[in-house]
Amino acid sequence: MCRNRVTSLLKQAKQLHIRQKVTESKGDSKQLFSIVNSLTDTKGSSTTSRSEQETFERAEALCDFFIEKLYLSIKPASLCTGVSRLERCITEIQEWMLCYSLKLNGDKTDFIVIGTKQQLSKLPSINLEVNKVTIEPSAQVKNLGVIFDHLTSSKKQSLNIARSANYHLANIGRICKYIDSDTTKTLINSFVTSRLDYCNALLSGTTVVSNLQRIQNKAARVISLTKPTDHITPVIKQLHWLPVQQRIIFKQLLSTLHSLSRPLPAI
The missing domain is CATH 1.20.1050 (Glutathione S-transferase Yfyf (Class Pi); Chain A, domain 2)
Structure with missing residues (x-):
């Protein structure tokens, strides 16, 4: 009975502690995540691993933020003309960025060709040249946290x-x-x-x-x-x-x- 009583008191104290922490967070997602993360983390090594993973995810998010996203509607018959227009537009953006001591990183630039299976099967291979870097079309890209694929599924x-x-x-x-x-x-x-x-x-x-x-x-x-x-x-x-x-x-x-x-x- 004494042991059960102690267990019950510990559980009530833990409930009160968690409730107070959640109330103090006032709905802040970062603080709530930290609370849940600390309560579910049982090994110190997992905390380090998760912290490193969060760092990598934040770095990728910053990279996505600086990637230039352009949209251009072209017909299969005028594909070469459309690609040239897109490359000229990217070149103008690159020149504008250089004026402000910024760099357009071609290695972190993505582009995607969207269409139906029948439309995409009629297209030849498409590549873009950005800062002397050849970019091949991606099967999917992320924009504002939403993933788009080439079939719009x-x-x-x-x-x-x-x-x-x-x-x-x-x-x-x-x-x-x-x-x-x-x-x-x-x-x-x-x-x-x-x-x-x-x-x-x-x-x-x-x-x-x-x-x-x-x-x-x-x-x-x-x-x-x-x-x-x-x-x-x-x-x-x-x-x-x-x-x-x-x-x-x-x-x-x-x-x-x-x-x-x-x-x-x-x-």
Whole structure:
């Protein structure tokens, strides 16, 4: 009995500590990530590895930020003319950057040719020359955190969302027994729901929405501690969550309403 009493007191103290930390973070994603990371990290070596990985990811993000992204619509018949226009445009950008002591790094520049399978099969090999560096077309590129591929499918983007969301759900699931439901909701909204909502209008009408719906269902089970065999729809309604497809439609309608009702900026 004494041992059980001590265990119960330790669990209550840990719950209070986590609740206070989450409340103090005031919804800051960086602080929340640090809290969850410290609670789920059991080995010192893993902390170093994760810290190095975060450094590499931030470095890649900075590289992506300085990559010049240009868009040009061309027909297969005028392919050579379109490529020449694109190379001249890149050259002008490079000259402008040199005037301000900046450098356009050809090794970190990507370009992608987008079209259907039939259209792409008719095209010859396309290469760009940037600062004496030959650039071959990429199968996929990332723009503002969204992955685009040459067939304009959304599979890569949905897989990226699922990978990130499942990682955070696993971490939250490890500590959910030490925190209350409101704290769990805060963590889920910061790490999972925000990823499901980011640029999700691009996924409207695609088949990958069902994959995102599974992630939302999993997040609802983590909050409510619902068994995998139980029906999840009543839980989502109790949480006042819209399903993913309805969230996308709601965002589109809300954006349309704002664009129509808000006054236009003065010219």
